[in-house]
Amino acid sequence: MVKIFIDGKQVEAKDGSTILKAAEEAGIQIPHLCYHPAFAPEGSCRMCMVEIEGLPKLELSCSTLVREGLKISTTSPRVIEARKSVLEFLLAEHPLDCPICDKAGECKLQDYYEEYGFFESQFKEEKEKKSKKVRIGKNLILDQERCVLCTRCVRFLREITKSEELGVFERGVRSVVDIYEKDLIENNYSGNLVDLCPGGAITDVDFRFKTRTWFLRSKESICPLCSRGCNIFIQYHPGFPRFELPKRVYRIKPRENPEVNGFWICDQGRYGYSYLDENRLFEIVQNGERKQEEQGIVKEIAEKIRRMRYANRLKRVAVILNCWLSNEELFLAKKIFCESLKLEKVFFVDPPLGKGDDYLLTEDRSPNRRGAKEIGFSYKPLDFNALQTEVELLVVFGPFLTENFILAEIKSVLDKIETKILFTFKKNDFLRFFETVLPTAHIAEKEGSLVNVEGKVQIFNQALEPRGKSLPEWKILLDLAKEMSIDFNYYRQFSSPQDIRREMAKEIPFFENMK
Amino acid sequence: MEERYLTKLFGLENAYRIDIYLNSGGYEATRKALKEMKPEEILNEVKRANLRGRGGAGFPAGVKWGFVPKNVDKPKYLCVNADEGEPGTFKDRYIMSHDPHLLLEGIIITSYCVGIHQAFIYIRGEYERIAQRLEEAITEAYEMGFLGKNILETGFDLEVIVHRGAGAYICGEETALLESLEGKRGHPRLKPPFPASVGLFQCPTVINNVETLSNVPLIILNGAEWFQKRGLPKDGGTRIFGVSGMVERPGAYELPLGTSLKEIIFNHAGGMKEGKKLKAVIPGGLSAPILTAEEIDLPMDFDSLVEAKSMLGSAAIIVIDEETSMLDVLKVVTKFYSHESCGQCTPCRVGNSWINKIVKRMVRGEGTREDLDNIARLASNILAKTLCPLGDAAAMPILSIVKKFRKELESHLRE
Numbered sequence A: 001m002v003k004i005f006i007d008g009k010q011v012e013a014k015d016g017s018t019i020l021k022a023a024e025e026a027g028i029q030i031p032h033l034c035y036h037p038a039f040a041p042e043g044s045c046r047m048c049m050v051e052i053e054g055l056p057k058l059e060l061s062c063s064t065l066v067r068e069g070l071k072i073s074t075t076s077p078r079v080i081e082a083r084k085s086v087l088e089f090l091l092a093e094h095p096l097d098c099p100i101c102d103k104a105g106e107c108k109l110q111d112y113y114e115e116y117g118f119f120e121s122q123f124k125e126e127k128e129k130k131s132k133k134v135r136i137g138k139n140l141i142l143d144q145e146r147c148v149l150c151t152r153c154v155r156f157l158r159e160i161t162k163s164e165e166l167g168v169f170e171r172g173v174r175s176v177v178d179i180y181e182k183d184l185i186e187n188n189y190s191g192n193l194v195d196l197c198p199g200g201a202i203t204d205v206d207f208r209f210k211t212r213t214w215f216l217r218s219k220e221s222i223c224p225l226c227s228r229g230c231n232i233f234i235q236y237h238p239g240f241p242r243f244e245l246p247k248r249v250y251r252i253k254p255r256e257n258p259e260v261n262g263f264w265i266c267d268q269g270r271y272g273y274s275y276l277d278e279n280r281l282f283e284i285v286q287n288g289e290r291k292q293e294e295q296g297i298v299k300e301i302a303e304k305i306r307r308m309r310y311a312n313r314l315k316r317v318a319v320i321l322n323c324w325l326s327n328e329e330l331f332l333a334k335k336i337f338c339e340s341l342k343l344e345k346v347f348f349v350d351p352p353l354g355k356g357d358d359y360l361l362t363e364d365r366s367p368n369r370r371g372a373k374e375i376g377f378s379y380k381p382l383d384f385n386a387l388q389t390e391v392e393l394l395v396v397f398g399p400f401l402t403e404n405f406i407l408a409e410i411k412s413v414l415d416k417i418e419t420k421i422l423f424t425f426k427k428n429d430f431l432r433f434f435e436t437v438l439p440t441a442h443i444a445e446k447e448g449s450l451v452n453v454e455g456k457v458q459i460f461n462q463a464l465e466p467r468g469k470s471l472p473e474w475k476i477l478l479d480l481a482k483e484m485s486i487d488f489n490y491y492r493q494f495s496s497p498q499d500i501r502r503e504m505a506k507e508i509p510f511f512e513n514m515k
Numbered sequence B: 001m002e003e004r005y006l007t008k009l010f011g012l013e014n015a016y017r018i019d020i021y022l023n024s025g026g027y028e029a030t031r032k033a034l035k036e037m038k039p040e041e042i043l044n045e046v047k048r049a050n051l052r053g054r055g056g057a058g059f060p061a062g063v064k065w066g067f068v069p070k071n072v073d074k075p076k077y078l079c080v081n082a083d084e085g086e087p088g089t090f091k092d093r094y095i096m097s098h099d100p101h102l103l104l105e106g107i108i109i110t111s112y113c114v115g116i117h118q119a120f121i122y123i124r125g126e127y128e129r130i131a132q133r134l135e136e137a138i139t140e141a142y143e144m145g146f147l148g149k150n151i152l153e154t155g156f157d158l159e160v161i162v163h164r165g166a167g168a169y170i171c172g173e174e175t176a177l178l179e180s181l182e183g184k185r186g187h188p189r190l191k192p193p194f195p196a197s198v199g200l201f202q203c204p205t206v207i208n209n210v211e212t213l214s215n216v217p218l219i220i221l222n223g224a225e226w227f228q229k230r231g232l233p234k235d236g237g238t239r240i241f242g243v244s245g246m247v248e249r250p251g252a253y254e255l256p257l258g259t260s261l262k263e264i265i266f267n268h269a270g271g272m273k274e275g276k277k278l279k280a281v282i283p284g285g286l287s288a289p290i291l292t293a294e295e296i297d298l299p300m301d302f303d304s305l306v307e308a309k310s311m312l313g314s315a316a317i318i319v320i321d322e323e324t325s326m327l328d329v330l331k332v333v334t335k336f337y338s339h340e341s342c343g344q345c346t347p348c349r350v351g352n353s354w355i356n357k358i359v360k361r362m363v364r365g366e367g368t369r370e371d372l373d374n375i376a377r378l379a380s381n382i383l384a385k386t387l388c389p390l391g392d393a394a395a396m397p398i399l400s401i402v403k404k405f406r407k408e409l410e411s412h413l414r415e
Helices: A019-025 A077-092 A107-119 A152-159 A191-195 A266-273 A292-312 A325-339 A370-373 A384-388 A405-412 A427-435 A475-486 A497-509 B019-021 B029-035 B037-047 B061-066 B091-098 B101-114 B127-142 B174-181 B209-223 B224-229 B261-268 B301-306 B326-340 B346-363 B369-382 B390-404 B406-410
Strands: A002-006 A009-013 A051-052 A069-073 A132-139 A138-142 A166-169 A176-179 A202-203 A218-220 A231-235 A248-253 A283-287 A289-291 A319-320 A345-349 A393-397 A420-425 A436-439 A450-451 A457-460 B075-084 B118-123 B148-151 B156-164 B205-209 B239-247 B250-258 B278-282 B314-320
Touching: A002 A019, A009 A019, A051 A077, A069 B369, A077 A107, A077 B369, A132 A176, A132 A289, A152 A166, A152 A191, A191 A248, A202 B406, A218 A457, A218 B101, A248 A266, A248 B148, A283 A292, A292 A393, A292 A436, A292 A475, A325 A345, A325 A370, A325 A475, A325 A497, A345 A384, A370 A450, A384 A405, A405 A427, A420 A427, A450 A497, B019 B101, B019 B127, B029 B101, B029 B209, B037 B061, B037 B101, B037 B224, B061 B101, B061 B205, B075 B101, B075 B174, B075 B209, B091 B101, B091 B127, B091 B209, B091 B239, B101 B118, B101 B127, B101 B156, B101 B209, B118 B127, B118 B174, B127 B156, B156 B250, B174 B205, B205 B209, B209 B224, B239 B261, B250 B261, B261 B278, B261 B314, B278 B326, B326 B346, B326 B390, B326 B406, B346 B369, B346 B390, B369 B390, B369 B406, B390 B406
Parallel strands: A002 A069, A319 A345, A319 A393, A393 A420, A420 A436, B075 B118, B075 B205, B118 B156, B239 B314
Antiparallel strands: A002 A009, A051 A069, A132 A138, A138 A202, A166 A176, A218 A231, A231 A248, A283 A289, A283 A436, A450 A457, B148 B156, B239 B250, B278 B314
16 A cells, blocks of 8 residues: 545555545546546546646546655646646537536546536637547447547457457547448447447447437446346436336446446346336236235135145245245245145246357346255256146146247146146236236345355345336235245244345355345 | 768769678678677667767667567568758758668667668659669669678578658658658657557557668678768767758768867858858757757757757758848748647647747738737646657747847837
C-alpha cells in the first residue's frame, strides 16, 4: 500500500494501482471514455488527465501508477480546462443528435458535458460526413458520426472474443471504426459492444427506437438461460397510464461480477428474454375453466395425496421437477416428496443441452443443476415407462416436457394417468392434457438462490411483478406441505425463501456459508 | 567552416559502393569496435561523446542504449528510423543514398554494443530508390563478411532487413514505427513502457535516427574527445543542416553544432534568393516554432534553440522571404498536420482538423478576428495534451506563427 493525496485527501492505494483506480476506490470519479477496467489503458481520449504536483504536464490517470506521496489534483483549474477542451473537441465533430439517439440519458458525452462542459459551441465549420447506419452485426448498427473513437469495441473484439471483426480505418479526423469487407460481427458476445460504447455510435437493433432509456427501471437478477448464472439487470418499462405498451422488459444488461461473468453477458442471455413476457400463462385453469383461487386447488391436491397415503398407494404418485427451481424450492421439494412422502418416482425434466462456447455460455441450459445435486437429488431423467405403469397422480413442474418429447408421445402417456397437475409459467399446447394448470413465477419474479456451474451460490431478489395469478413454486410447495399436515411442525416454521434458506444452511454443509 | 565527416564522400562518384567506401578507410571503425573493444567500452565512449539523437528530440544515444536490459531471454532489436518525414528534412536520404555503408557501420557497432543480432531499417515509402540502394549495400556487406554470421571472425552475428513504410508521417514517431513494423496500423503506443524495455514484438528495442547511427563510426575511430570538439561539450559532433526555401544555394551542409543560423543562411546557403528580404525561418523542421528575421542571430544547438523558444529538431532550416504570405505558411502547416494526424487521440485528431478548417476559411477571405484567437486557443488545447509528440509538433509552429505574425494575418481578415 502507498499513501497518496487526491484533492488534498489522503488515500491508501494498492501498489501497482493506477491513479484512476485509486481515486475510484476513494470515491473520487475521474471522467474517462476510452479507459475500461477490462482492458489495458489506451490513453487516447485524454479525458482523464490530472495534475500531479511537481510535473510540468498533465498526466493520464488511467495509465499513471501511484507512487508514495504523490499529490494529485482532479479539480485544479488546469485539469478542468483540459477536460473542457477535450469535450469541446469531441463535440465539435459530433452530430449532437441526442433527441433521436438511443443512448441519450445514459450517454457519457451527455453526462460529462453537463458536469464538466457547459460551453458555447465555437465550431463554425462543416462537420465531417461519415456513414450513419452501418450494419456491423446481426444486432448492431454503427453510426460513425457519433463515434468518439475510444476503440473500446475494437479492443473488446481483439482481447475478449479474439475475433477482431472491427478495425479503425482512414486517418485523422476521417478515422472511422468499421468492419473488414463485409464480415459481420457474429460472435455470441456482440451485444456487449452496445454497453461498451460510451456514446450512441453502436446501437442495438433490438432496442433501437423502441423506448427512451429514462423510462426504464433497472432491477438486479440472474440470467437463468444457462448454468453460468451471469449477473444481469432486467430493464423494464413501468408503463404509462391509459396507454398499453407492447412489452414490459426492453433489454437485459450485464451486471459486473468478477467471480462469475466479469463485465459481460452472452447474446443468448441478452436477447433471449422473450420468455419473460411472451406466451405467459396468467390464469389458473381447471378442466378447461378459469379458477380464481390457488388455495382451493392446492388443498384438493393435498387431499388427494393424503388419501393415497392412507391407502398406501403413494408409489402411484409421480413428480417431475426441473433445474429452473431455486435451491429453496428444490430443498422443499426434496423434503416433501422424498423425505415426508418418501415417493419413489421423482424425476427431472429440463431444457435439452445446447451448444456451449468456451467463455460464459454452458451446454446446460438450466441455471440450477448444481444446486439440485448439492441438495441431494441424484439426477434422474424422466423414465416414460415408469410413468406408464401404475401412476395415478402426476405433478409436473415446468414447461420443459415439450422440449424433450413430441406431443403425441406425451399425450399417449398422460392419457393413462388419472390425475395430472401442471405448474408452469408458459402457455403451450400440452396444457390441455392436464386437469389442473397453475401459473408460476419465473426467476425474475421471485426470490431465492441458485448454484452456478462452478459451485457459486448466488442469491437473487424479485425483479418483476409476477404475471397474473402466477405464484412462486416455493409458495405452492409450502401450501401443499401445510395442507397435507405431514410433519406440520417442520413446515410451519417457513414463510419465506429466507426462512427456507436458513434451514438449508443448517442442514446441508454446502450451503453453510450462504448469506 | 564546413567540416565534412558524415558527408565526406558526398559528391564522389559511386561513393555508395563498398570498394570506394573501403578505399577511403571504410569499415575500419567496425573492425576496431568488434576486434579491439568491449561492448561496455563502446557504450562509455558514445556516452562521453555526448552524441544526441538527430531525429528531433535530441535524446543522448548512449543513455538510450544503456536503458536496454542486460540479461533478458528475449531477442533485442535495433530499429533504424529512416522514416524522415519532417517537412524540410532531407539529411538522412543524403546519407543513405551517398554513403549507405557509413550507416551500416553505425548499425553493426551499435548492435554489437547492445547485444543485438537483428536490425531493421524502417525507411519511408517514398524513398523507393534509396531503399534499393540500401539493399545493394547490405548485399555487399554480407558478401564482404561485415554482416551475417560470425562477422570478421569475431563470432558476432547480425542480420539487417530493410522495411519500407507506406507514407505516414506518424510512423516516424518511434512507437508508431514499431507498430507499423509489426504489420499493424501506425498508431503511437502509450509510454511507458519505453521501447528500450518493451519495443518491437514486445522485446527490448533500440531506435535511432539514421544520422545518429552514422556518427557512431566517427566516435569509434576518433574518440569521444575529438567528437565533442567537433560540436559543443554537451552536444557533440557536427550536424547536417538541410537548408531549403528562398536561399541561393539550398542543400545539406555539415557544420559543427553551435554554428550561427545567420551564418548558415547567409554564408553557407548563399544568402537570400534574388536578394529578397528575409521574413522568417523555421529552424528545425516544420514542427519547430518559427523565428522572425530579427531572431536568427543564434547558435544552432539544442539548448540555444530551446532558449529561443524554438527547437533544433531535425536541423532542417526552412527560409521564408518577404514575398511569402504567412497565411499561406499557416495553411501549409495546418493542412499537413491535419492530414497527418493519426486520429488516435482526441486533441490532435479534432484540433488539427478544426484549425485547418478555420484557416481554409481565412484563405477564402472569410476569417474574423475571433478566428485568430480561436486558432491560438485550440492550439494551446492541443499542446502537451496529446498521446504522442505529434500534437506538440503541430501546436508549436501554429502558436508561434499566430503570435509573431498576427499583424500580417489580421490583414487577411474580413473586416
